Amino acid sequence: MQYEHPKGSWKLGLIFMAKQPFLVRSLTIPYPLPELANLLANSPPPGPIAKKGLLSLPDELIDIILYHDDLPILDSICLAVTCKKILAVAEDGLLKHGRDFGSAMWAHCRIACLGESMQLDKAPDSLFPPTLKSKIHAGLKKIGMAPDEVSYGGLLEIDNLCGHASFWLYRGVHENRRFAMKLPRPDRDRFVAAAAVTFPKRDDWALLNTTKHEYVRAGPLAELGGKPHSVQPFLEDCPIDFGTALFTRFCYSFSDDTAMENTSVNIHHGKWVGDRFAIDTLERAVRSDTENKWKDVTFEVVEDIRAIYRDAWPKDWKEHLKKFHGPFDYACFKWDHPWDIDDLLPTPEEEIRRERRRQGILELE
16 A cells, blocks of 8 residues: 555555555564574573572563563563573563564454445455444444445545555664664674564565465566566565565455456455465475465466456556556665674674774774
């Protein structure tokens, strides 16, 4: 929803064709830095490891302390990196949850793209289950509204949601850069390893429907957009990405007016409306899942995207698949580039150069 029509209105066709980095970024579950695993190697066994003091407490109590409301997250991380035992407890709870739910704020949530007006009776049960519909009907009756009445549910100023979206994203260690830079190098190494998040360049990132246990792989989407080697998971230089894939399936409107050619796919009656989503690697989310059977629907989604573009541009749809349609907020991609971590953890040579520069500035003063 980060592309506004020049005349001021927001239309599904324009939203679908434009990249949605805030949406994708808010669903993508990151990884910890590899250095964290090194710090956790040969961790003490579960349970108390001392006769008195903090380390004499059960792991459950240490976890409660780390999560305590009176302890700011920065202080919790500082406590966690004081010793390997507390760091191990924090990684099983506080740190992992911070990465999963702080960084990927919409992961595993029910999200949908809805038309600005709604007629409750026509909404699918996947969006409003019958019991919920009954409660809403009762509420509508109290205020004198008929069950088949059309209600407006859109945002009056959608730019409030999207105009500054990148500022809402969790930035991990970068929220506390100044603090980290003041730490002695060994402490800084541990702090960065505990607090930072990363999105490794892998070839098995996928959009997951965690309700229906279906997934869409990034690789074929990149090929469809003419950038087969685009870096996953964000496919930053590719017109087609996970946002495109999700929009083919999570839109709903009772009205057929979608402001786009919509004859082949019926995008406004999405197959995934009301479901939960996340973006994760197949190794971590699917192959390790022994309870559910997952289905690869990548090529079904790819065919839907082709059909939508073919409807919009019958003659040159293949060329349009490889073009960017509309601007987007690059800040949603740029904040966590590898050089940011390198800046926090410079090489010894770089530290010497910085110290010389600092001394030169002091001499000038």
